[in-house]
Amino acid sequence: MATAVSTKTAPITLTPGALVEVRNIIEDKKVPTEYGLRIGVQGGGCSGMSYLLGFDKPKDNDEVYDLDGLKLIMDKKHAMYVLGMEVDFQDGLNARGFVFNNPQAKSTCGCGSSFSA
8 A cells, every 4th residue: 555645745854864864774684665764752761751762664644744855753642742843863972872952841861862742
């Protein structure tokens, strides 16, 4: 079953550094073309909710966006928790990994991987 890609603007953005890192992972891990980058939230973490970031196939309740040639997948229910979020990738001496800058978060934990809305 083919999944339609939305022409709507994605509720989140990825910085150029994050896009490069995601594309590197896709190439290095040989992620199949029918998969996209899934971003969302799930219950848990020290602040109540934690972020999802991984590769997956689109499901029935998903919106699929084209983000600079990258297929972005998000459950429609998650958009309200991440609207306006920017995902960055840091590769420095103090930290290496994806960073979530979420304006919807009322508070975040010290590691930045969980939040409360």
